[in-house]
Amino acid sequence: MTTIESIQTKQSSRTLANQLARFRELGIILFLVLIVIGATIAQPRFLSSFNLRSILLWVPLLTVVAMGEMMVIITRGIDVSVGSILALAGIIVGMIFRDFPEFNIYLGTLLAILIGLGLGAINGALIAWVKIPPVITTLGTLSAYRGLTFIVSQGRQIDPNHVPRSLIHWSQVGPLGINLVPWVVVIAVVVAILTFFFLRSSKAGRNVYAIGGNQDAATLRGIPVAWTTFLVYAITGALAGLAGVLYASRFGFVNPGETGVGFELTAIAAVVIGGTNVFGGSGSVLGVVLGCLLLGTINVALSVLGIAATWQLAVYGFVILLAVVVDAIIQRELRRASTGE
Amino acid sequence: MTDPSPVLKTNGIYMAFGGVDVLRDVTFEIYPGEVHGLVGENGAGKSTLAKIIAGVHQPRSGTVQISINGGGLSSVEIPNPHAATQLGIALIHQEPLTFPELDVAENIFIGRQPMTRGFHRVDWSQMYRRSNEILKSLGVELDPHRKVRGLSIADQQMVEMAGALSQEARLLLMDEPTAALTPNEVKELFTIMRRLRDQGTAIVFVSHRLDEVFEICDRITVLRDGELIGVRKSTETTVDGIIRMMVGRPLSALYERGATASQGRTLLEVDRLSRNRKFYDISFDVRAGEIVGLAGLVGSGRTEVARALFGTLDIDQGSVRIDGKEVRIHHPRQALSAGMIYLPEDRQHHGLVMPMSVTENTTLPILSQVANWGWLRNQNEHKITRDYVEKLRIVLRNIGQPVRELSGGNQQKVVISKWLLSQPKVMILDEPTRGIDIGAKSEVHHLMGELAAQGMGILMISSELPEILAMSDRILVMKQGRITGRFTKADATAEKIMAAATGQVMEGA
Numbered sequence: 110m111t112t113i114e115s116i117q118t119k120q121s122s123r124t125l126a127n128q129l130a131r132f133r134e135l136g137i138i139l140f141l142v143l144i145v146i147g148a149t150i151a152q153p154r155f156l157s158s159f160n161l162r163s164i165l166l167w168v169p170l171l172t173v174v175a176m177g178e179m180m181v182i183i184t185r186g187i188d189v190s191v192g193s194i195l196a197l198a199g200i201i202v203g204m205i206f207r208d209f210p211e212f213n214i215y216l217g218t219l220l221a222i223l224i225g226l227g228l229g230a231i232n233g234a235l236i237a238w239v240k241i242p243p244v245i246t247t248l249g250t251l252s253a254y255r256g257l258t259f260i261v262s263q264g265r266q267i268d269p270n271h272v273p274r275s276l277i278h279w280s281q282v283g284p285l286g287i288n289l290v291p292w293v294v295v296i297a298v299v300v301a302i303l304t305f306f307f308l309r310s311s312k313a314g315r316n317v318y319a320i321g322g323n324q325d326a327a328t329l330r331g332i333p334v335a336w337t338t339f340l341v342y343a344i345t346g347a348l349a350g351l352a353g354v355l356y357a358s359r360f361g362f363v364n365p366g367e368t369g370v371g372f373e374l375t376a377i378a379a380v381v382i383g384g385t386n387v388f389g390g391s392g393s394v395l396g397v398v399l400g401c402l403l404l405g406t407i408n409v410a411l412s413v414l415g416i417a418a419t420w421q422l423a424v425y426g427f428v429i430l431l432a433v434v435v436d437a438i439i440q441r442e443l444r445r446a447s448t449g450e
Numbered sequence: 451m452t453d454p455s456p457v458l459k460t461n462g463i464y465m466a467f468g469g470v471d472v473l474r475d476v477t478f479e480i481y482p483g484e485v486h487g488l489v490g491e492n493g494a495g496k497s498t499l500a501k502i503i504a505g506v507h508q509p510r511s512g513t514v515q516i517s518i519n520g521g522g523l524s525s526v527e528i529p530n531p532h533a534a535t536q537l538g539i540a541l542i543h544q545e546p547l548t549f550p551e552l553d554v555a556e557n558i559f560i561g562r563q564p565m566t567r568g569f570h571r572v573d574w575s576q577m578y579r580r581s582n583e584i585l586k587s588l589g590v591e592l593d594p595h596r597k598v599r600g601l602s603i604a605d606q607q608m609v610e611m612a613g614a615l616s617q618e619a620r621l622l623l624m625d626e627p628t629a630a631l632t633p634n635e636v637k638e639l640f641t642i643m644r645r646l647r648d649q650g651t652a653i654v655f656v657s658h659r660l661d662e663v664f665e666i667c668d669r670i671t672v673l674r675d676g677e678l679i680g681v682r683k684s685t686e687t688t689v690d691g692i693i694r695m696m697v698g699r700p701l702s703a704l705y706e707r708g709a710t711a712s713q714g715r716t717l718l719e720v721d722r723l724s725r726n727r728k729f730y731d732i733s734f735d736v737r738a739g740e741i742v743g744l745a746g747l748v749g750s751g752r753t754e755v756a757r758a759l760f761g762t763l764d765i766d767q768g769s770v771r772i773d774g775k776e777v778r779i780h781h782p783r784q785a786l787s788a789g790m791i792y793l794p795e796d797r798q799h800h801g802l803v804m805p806m807s808v809t810e811n812t813t814l815p816i817l818s819q820v821a822n823w824g825w826l827r828n829q830n831e832h833k834i835t836r837d838y839v840e841k842l843r844i845v846l847r848n849i850g851q852p853v854r855e856l857s858g859g860n861q862q863k864v865v866i867s868k869w870l871l872s873q874p875k876v877m878i879l880d881e882p883t884r885g886i887d888i889g890a891k892s893e894v895h896h897l898m899g900e901l902a903a904q905g906m907g908i909l910m911i912s913s914e915l916p917e918i919l920a921m922s923d924r925i926l927v928m929k930q931g932r933i934t935g936r937f938t939k940a941d942a943t944a945e946k947i948m949a950a951a952t953g954q955v956m957e958g959a
Contacts, residue, residue, distance in 0.1 A: 310571035312563060319549050319560050326547035329506075330613075331532025332561045390551035 133384040133439070137399040141406060148410040155413050162289060166280055166359055168405040169297030172398055173352045174372065175379040176304040177229075177345030179397045182380050183308075184321040184341050185389025186243035190232060191349040191376055192369035193254035198224040199353030199363040200258050203267030206276070206357075214276045221350045228254060229346015233339035251373070258365045269361040279358040293355050300348065305394040317341060321389030371422075378425050379404050382432040404428070455517050457482045457621055457652045458503065458539070463512035465498055465676075472498045473676045476512070480621060480652045485643060487667035487684070488656045491696055491915065491948075494673040496656045500623045503654075504541035505534035516621075540614030544626040546606035548598045555581035555594035558613045584612045588642055604635035611642070622646065622653045628662055629749055640666050658747045660689050660952045672696055690945070693952070697915060697944040714738035716774070717907035718790070718876045720759070723768030728754040729931040732768070736876060736907040741898060743922030744911045746951050751931040752911045753795060756878045760785045760792035773875055789875035793865055793882060795911075801865040804854040808846060809835045811853050811864055816871045838867035842897060859883075862894055870901075877901065880911045895921060915944045927951050 148155040174191050181188045198221040205212050205220070228250070235246045279292040308314040316337045320327040327334050357363050383400030385392030407428065411421055456479040465473040473495045480486050488496045501507045503514060505528035515523040516537055528534045531541065548557050555577045556563070564576040581594035590608045592601075598609060607627060614622055624643075628636045643653055643666060657663050663670060664684050672679040672695040679695045718736040723729070729751035736742045746752050757763040759770060761779040770777055772788045779785045785792070794801055802811055812835045835849045842863045846856055853864055862882065869877070882898070883891040898921065902908050912918050918925055925942045927935035927950035935950025 306571075310569075312561070312565070312572065315552075315556065315560065315563060315572060318552055322549035322551045323547060326549060327560075329531040329541075329547055330561050331530070331535060386551070390549070 134393070134396050134399060136435070137382065137384075137396065137403055141399070141403050144403070144406055144410055148406075148414060152413050155410065158289060160409055160413055162291075163409045164402075164405045165290065165294050167408055168401050169293040170352050170355050170359060171375060171379055171404065172297040172401045173300050173348050173355060174345075174376045175383075175397050175401050176300055176394070177341075177348040178373075178376040179380045179383070179385050179392050179394070180304070180308070180317055180341045181243070181345050182321075182377070182385050182387065183317050183389060183392045184338055185324070186236065186338070186341070187377070188229075188232060188243065188247045188342060188345050189373040189377075190228075190247040190250040190254055191345065191352075192372035193251050193258065194225050194228045194346050194349035195353045195356060195369035195372060196363070196365065197228065197254045197258045197261075197353070198222075198350035199356050199368055200262045200267065200365055202354060203272065203357055203363040204262065206273055207267055207271035210271075210273070212273075214273050217276075218351065218354045221354045222347045223350070225350015225353065226343055226347040229349070230339070230343040232346060233342030236342060237335040237338040255365075255370075262365045264365060266362055266364040266367075267357065272357050272361050272363075276354070276358045277361055279355070293358060296351075296355065300351070301394055301398050308394065313337060313340060318390060321386075321391075323390070375404060375425060378429045378432075381429055381436070384436070386436070387433065400432075455522065456480055457517055459515045459523055460499070460503065461513045461515065463499065463502060463509045463514075465495070465502060465507065465509050471676050473502075473509070473673075476673070476676075476678045478671060478678060478681075480654060482620065482652050483647055483650045484668045485647050485653045485655055485666050487663040487670040488654055488673065489658070489660065489663055489670060489692060489696060490673035491913070494696070495676040496673055497625055499673070500541065500625050500654060500656055503528070503534070503621075504539055504623055505529065505531045506541070535617060535619075538618060538620040539623065540611075540617075540619035540621070541623045541625065542607060542610050542614065542627055544629050546603060546610050548601075548606050548609055550599035551597065553595055553597050554585075554592055554601075554609055557598050557609045558584065558594075558616050560613075562617065580616070581612070584616050588612055588615065589645065590642070602635070603630040604632075604639065607631075607639070608642075615646075620651060622651060623656070624653060625656045626658065627655070628657065628659060636662065658952060660692060663692075664689060689949075693945055693948045697948050714905060717772065718759075718909065719771040719774075721769045721771075723755065723758060723765055723770070725754065725758055725763065725765050727931075728763070729758075729928070732933060734926055734933070734936075736909050738875075738905045738907050739902050740923045741902050741908045741910055741921050743918040743925040744909060744928065745913075745915070745918045745925060745935075745947050746928035748913060750928040750951065752928050753880055754931075755928075756792055756880055756909070756911060759790065759878060786872055786874075789873075790878070791869040791872065791874040791876070792878040793862075793869065793880060795880040795884065801868075802853050802861060805852050807850045808839070808844070808853055808856070808864055809849045812838060812849075812868050812871065814868060834871065835867075838870065842867050843893065859891070859893060863897070866894075866897065874906065876907045876909070878909045878911070881913065882910060883912075883914070883917065891917075915947060918942075918947065919944060929953055 145155070154160070174195065178188060178191060201224055202217045202221045206217060232247055232250055235241045236243050279296075281291055282288055283290045283292060284295060308317060316327070316332050319330070319332055320334050320337055324334060353363070356368055379400040380392070380397050381387060381400070382403060383392070383397035385397060404425070407424060408421065411424065412418070458480045460476055460478045463473050463476040476495070476499060478499070488499065490496050498507060502509050508529065513525045514528060515525050517523050526537060528537065528539070534541070549560065552560065558581050559577050564573045564580065565571065566573045578594045585592050585594065585608070588608060588611060590612070592605060592608060598606060601609070611622070627639060631639065643655075647653060655663065655667055667684050669681055669683050670687070670692060671681045672692060674696060682692070714737060716735050716737050720735065721733050723732040732755055734742065744752050744755070754763055758765045759779065761781045761784055764780065770779065772790055775788070777784065777788045779788065782792070803814070809831050813831045832849065838844070839846065839849060844860050844863045844867070846860065853861055856864065879898070883894050898908060898910070910921060919942060923939055925935070925937045925939070925947065926933050927947050929951055934953070935947065937946060
């Protein structure tokens with residue numbers, strides 16, 4: 110009798126858990142559709158190709174950074190220095206383009222990635238081996254890297270005429286002449302797919318979930334916790350470095366006091382909205398990509414509807430809180446379903 | 451057990467934590483195909499021994515030898531749990547160490563997932579197939595695709611065991627594996643343990659529950675105060691025999707109850723207190739001038755009863771009367787105003803603010819008494835603190851010294867003085883002398899005796915039988931949430947208490 114009951118509750122909790130897990134990604138899509146419909150009713154030209162392009166230009170930058178941030182948050186960490194890494198890598202490579210106009214843009218991109226990797230590795234080493242809490246470490250480097258950005262650039266911005274035209278083309282021209290989907294979108298999609306396979310099919314990727322889910326257990330099972338932690342912050346830095354080049358391509362300038370400021374919040378928002386558990390252990394590429402799309406759509410909708418940019422920060426904050434509250438409710442329901450209390 | 455070569459042998463293991471000896475010269479052998487019980491009182495060193503073998507702790511001295519590939523013994527270093535795993539040693543924890551967000555198959559294979567040959571990717575289909583095979587060989591019906599979140603403790607244990615088997619563990623160390631299981635789950639676990647034993651796996655079963663130890667174990671090793679007392683075949687000994695080995699130390703004269711006051715009116719009356727899954731039907735009373743000892747194994751529900759009385763754990767039913775008045779306690783403040791105080795077991799976390807001074811700690815619960823119009827008056831604070839430092843003979847440099855710098859015994863006295871300020875009638879002490887040195891212990895005991903003599907009623911929770919026997923006027927024993935024994939000072943013996951705590955009825959008890 111008791112066994113039959115327990116089997117039944119197990120099964121019902123299992124389907125409920127699955128439903129809620131699926132609901133998360135469906136929920137974002139639903140929200141997305143509602144915003145699009147609402148914005149289109151209020152302002153029919155919202156669906157113009159110009160606005161769709163704005164969304165598609167806004168999202169890639171965010172997606173590239175959010176992929177790294179997601180991995181960090183899955184390990185139960187956080188990286189608030191990504192905006193500063195983006196700016197420092199962007200400004201250094203921008204200065205090279207300015208001073209050596211013939212410099213190969215692919216080499217420049219690789220250099221930005223390597224700079225980001227190095228800066229992320231400093232974060233990772235401090236967190237993994239010196240054991241400084243992630244928030245403290247990356248708050249410190251948020252400030253330090255931003256400061257370095259001012260120092261190396263002597264406070265001067267990289268002007269549009271110094272950014273190579275071929276780089277700007279990445280945001281204007283797409284493959285096979287499909288200009289609605291520029292190359293930066295393709296880059297972001299490739300990053301997302303690589304992240305997906307890393308997390309799904311590599312041992313290191315699975316270890317990312319394991320150390321976020323239960324660090325004690327991971328240590329006892331012989332999982333290289335410190336190394337994996339280091340790796341995740343280094344990769345996140347590298348992706349932020351790549352985003353620095355994408356920023357220059359998209360906006361045509363890099364400004365030491367403006368570029369990437371507050372970007373960590375947007376990235377964290379996308380990650381959390383995408384269903385990543387803020388307490389570590391779970392998160393999906395698809396969810397986070399949808400989270401980025403949602404934020405991009407909200408962003409463009411706000412400007413199309415004539416809502417001032419000053420409101421946007423407040424709206425982000427609200428959407429993050431909404432996502433966290435929904436997540437907390439889901440987690441509580443899951444616990445209730447699994448313990449039967 | 452005809453196999454002459456043990457799978458693992460420890461030689462003269464010595465271990466100490468913070469200057470306290472935990473294991474002394476333990477030499478211990480486990481053979482393939484046996485279930486070996488490891489028993490002893492709380493603090494006897496059972497878990498520590500298991501954790502040394504599993505690489506969680508490193509012994510101060512002594513060696514561990516294991517047989518490689520069924521051959522002779524050779525000495526090995528086990529610097530970490532991972533190394534133990536690679537030697538074929540697996541530790542199954544009382545609270546399973548699983549990854550709730552990952553599925554069953556990955557919990558089994560994490561860190562050692564099968565990889566595809568070409569692109570060296572995680573081979574999920576092979577992982578699920580092999581998980582199915584292992585779970586089937588264990589006789590467990592679990593879907594490898596299911597997330598571990600929400601599985602029962604028993605199922606999570608099976609996942610851990612499957613993980614151990616997937617790496618061909620030859621020695622399973624199980625630390626209190628039945629503590630959180632229902633009787634049916636225990637039966638299933640034993641079936642699986644027997645099957646593994648018959649396949650040649652060696653299993654060490656650490657447990658408090660002697661009935662279970664006798665049911666499943668072939669041989670039983672008894673530890674007492676960190677020393678190996680003896681090894682017996684379970685067919686050649688009795689529960690009584692094992693209990694005698696567990697408690698058989700002479701009672702030291704250290705525990706001297708100062709004065710025994712004539713007992714007065716009933717101060718605390720507990721009637722059929724129940725809390726689902728924690729404790730059931732708890733009734734007892736404590737009279738003025740009396741010390742009532744509450745014995746039982748760790749996890750028997752003693753601390754939960756204390757917490758319920760103090761209002762930090764809600765009860766389902768039952769009533770509490772303090773000094774004749776019925777009280778409903780949902781918050782410690784209510785307990786305090788009713789005249790009851792509670793000294794928690796873990797004083798570092800619950801009793802003291804370590805970086806704050808002795809004065810600040812002492813007057814924390816009575817700030818309103820030492821303050822004028824909400825502002826603290828230093829003279830008041832200092833005077834009160836000095837009074838208590840003198841009364842309780844607290845050894846310190848000055849009363850502004852941070853509590854952190856005091857010895858364990860003196861810290862405990864600061865906790866006591868802090869609560870004595872509210873002039874309680876009833877005092878609940880949870881493991882009042884755990885982790886403090888012997889001299890300080892007898893000071894605390896002396897103080898308890900004095901407080902009782904002044905007319906206070908004391909409920910003392912303790913895992914140390916000599917302490918219970920020496921200090922208590924009456925003794926209650928709990929097992930699995932119920933009171934299973936009541937003794938007066940005159941007729942209590944260590945053996946009787948141990949029998950009640952482990953669920954065995956002694957002959958002639």
